[in-house]
Every structure is written in structure tokens, then in C-alpha cells.
Amino acid sequence: MITIIGAGKVGGDAALFSALRRLDDEILLLDIAEGLPQGEAMDLNHMLSEQGIDVNVKGSNNYEDMKGSKIVVVVAGAGRKPGMTRMDLLKINAGVVKDVVGNIKKFADDAMIIPVTNPLDPMAQIAYKTSGFDRSRVFGMGGMLDLSRFKQFIHEATGYSRESTKALVIGEHGENMLPLTRFATVSGIPLPTLLPKEKLDEIFTATKGVAAEVIKLKGATVHAPGNAISAMIESVVQDKKQVIPVSTNLDGEYGQKDVSIGVPAVVGKKGVEKILELELNDEEKEWFNKGVDSVKNALSGVEF
Numbered sequence: 001m002i003t004i005i006g007a008g009k010v011g012g013d014a015a016l017f018s019a020l021r022r023l024d025d026e027i028l029l030l031d032i033a034e035g036l037p038q039g040e041a042m043d044l045n046h047m048l049s050e051q052g053i054d055v056n057v058k059g060s061n062n063y064e065d066m067k068g069s070k071i072v073v074v075v076a077g078a079g080r081k082p083g084m085t086r087m088d089l090l091k092i093n094a095g096v097v098k099d100v101v102g103n104i105k106k107f108a109d110d111a112m113i114i115p116v117t118n119p120l121d122p123m124a125q126i127a128y129k130t131s132g133f134d135r136s137r138v139f140g141m142g143g144m145l146d147l148s149r150f151k152q153f154i155h156e157a158t159g160y161s162r163e164s165t166k167a168l169v170i171g172e173h174g175e176n177m178l179p180l181t182r183f184a185t186v187s188g189i190p191l192p193t194l195l196p197k198e199k200l201d202e203i204f205t206a207t208k209g210v211a212a213e214v215i216k217l218k219g220a221t222v223h224a225p226g227n228a229i230s231a232m233i234e235s236v237v238q239d240k241k242q243v244i245p246v247s248t249n250l251d252g253e254y255g256q257k258d259v260s261i262g263v264p265a266v267v268g269k270k271g272v273e274k275i276l277e278l279e280l281n282d283e284e285k286e287w288f289n290k291g292v293d294s295v296k297n298a299l300s301g302v303e304f
């Protein structure tokens, strides 16, 4: 069973994509709002029935129902409004994540946790510490979504197929996000040989800011994050060993400790199976370390 805690916009969409990808026979949506997860489950099952897909979605307000889950996604909590940064959600969502992870520990202590609630990196660190799970079992979704936006901008700039684009976004899923233009390729051709420096800078800035633009236009980001969550789950359940940027606890990698932040990792049936260390240049290191400082400073004011 896959459990998604938070049956709102992103949780519901993650259940939709996970069911369409047939990632488990059973998907549980859990929420404190009475009726919401049940209604969402009914709606999804009606869709799956027409599609002829034998995945059963259940809705519940009872944490006990997640017993036996292999993967638990934490996407409960408030989202930012136009004009806010993700970090502005720290105080309000820290309590939610602590509470939710306490329940995961109680009812699904063999599970892997995929934190999604914002601000993502501080929430991933809170989930790691509160659960006491091995770090390989706690990895947040942020970079996977950022790279989907980065790839879209590359596609728009080159006009080449989306499928041929490979890219990574690491660091904070926030103001210090680091889209790695130097490491992006189109069919193996390095992006910096295809586009001028000014265009690369434009893509870098656009990738960092585009979520705020979507939120201003439609109130929330939904489909891209829902899909990114299910893509991460797929790499685990199908043991794909895909290289995905995940927010996981560092223990010396990239010269950092005691912080969860986005780094490329091999994701398979054991969760984070290996963290890959890239040779960053000075400018990239500066962005990465600014992200680490931002996450550490934020957490210094939170008890967990």
C-alpha cells in the first residue's frame, strides 16, 4: 500500500498519477478534513473504473489505516499565497509535519517517507529527525519538480524534443535553487554548446521563479508536483535506480552535515541507494551553500 497524507490538490493529483502508473494495488489518502479523502477516493475510483485499472483508492481520517504501507508521502499543510516565499510556511507547517511523522512512526515504521510539504528541505530534515529512520528511507520531493520546469525551458529555447533533454536541479527547493545549466544535455550534447550564456542565465532565473508565477495565475501548482511524486515512487517500486535530485540528509557529502537538501541520488527499492557528488564550480558551490545556510538558519528557530 502507498499512503498519501494530505488529500488536497497535490495529494489528490499524486494519487491520480500513481494509480494511472499502477504503482500499487492500493492507495490510501489520509487527511484531517472529514469527507475530503473519502470523496477524492470515490472520484478517483470512478475514473479508474472507466480506465479498467484495478487499483483501489481508499480515503480515511484515521492514521491507523496506514498500517503496512511501504511508502508514505507527506503533503499535508498550507501552501503559499502570491507574494510569499516557501520559507514563510515554516512555522505553520513544521507542527503539521512533526505530528504526521509521529503517526508514521507509530503505524508504519517500516515505510519510506517522501516529504513534500513546504518549505521542503526543512520539512525533510524534520521528518528525518522525528522519524529516527535511516536517511536512505527519508527523501523529499522538490528537485524532481524543479528539473521538470528546467527541462521545459530548455525545450522552449532549443525547440528540440523533450525526451532528449537530461537535466538536474539541486540545492534548496526555494530561493537558492540551483538549476545546473553546465550539466544539462540534449541527446548527450552539453547545453552550453547549444545556447548562448545570456539564454542560459535566462533559463536559470526562469526555473527558479516559475512556481510563483503559476501560483499567481492559478492559485497553486498541482499537476507537475503530482506527477513528480509518482515518478519518485515509481523509481522505488520498480527498482529503476533512476538518478533523481532528492532532499536527503547529508553526512559529509558536498562538505555538509546535519542538513537535508537537494542532491542527485540513485533511487531504488532501498530508497536512496547512493548520493552522487558532483564537482561544482565556485559559483555553483556558492548557491548550494547559500541554500544549506538558509535551511539551517530556518531550523535554528524551530523545536523538533
Ligand SMILES: NC(=O)c1ccc[n+]([C@@H]2O[C@H](COP(=O)([O-])OP(=O)(O)OC[C@H]3O[C@@H](n4cnc5c(N)ncnc54)[C@H](O)[C@@H]3O)[C@@H](O)[C@H]2O)c1
Pocket (backbone or CB within 6 Å): 005, 006, 007, 008, 009, 010, 011, 030, 031, 032, 033, 036, 075, 076, 077, 078, 079, 080, 089, 093, 096, 099, 100, 115, 116, 117, 118, 119, 120, 141, 142, 145, 173, 220, 221, 225
Ligand atoms: N515540494 C514540492 O515540490 C511541492 C510542490 C507542490 C506543493 N507543495 C506543498 O505541499 C503542501 C500541500 O499543497 P496543496 O496545494 O495540496 O494544499 P491543499 O491545501 O490543497 O491540501 C493540503 C491538505 O493538507 C491537509 N492537512 C493539514 N494538516 C493536516 C494534518 N495534520 N494531517 C493530515 N492532513 C492535513 C488539509 O486538510 C488539506 O486537505 C503545501 O505545503 C505546498 O506548498 C510542495
Ligand SMILES: O=C(O)C[C@H](O)C(=O)O
Pocket (backbone or CB within 6 Å): 079, 080, 086, 118, 145, 211, 212, 215, 221, 225
Ligand atoms: O512553489 C510552491 O510554493 C509550491 C511548490 O514548491 C512548487 O515548486 O510548485
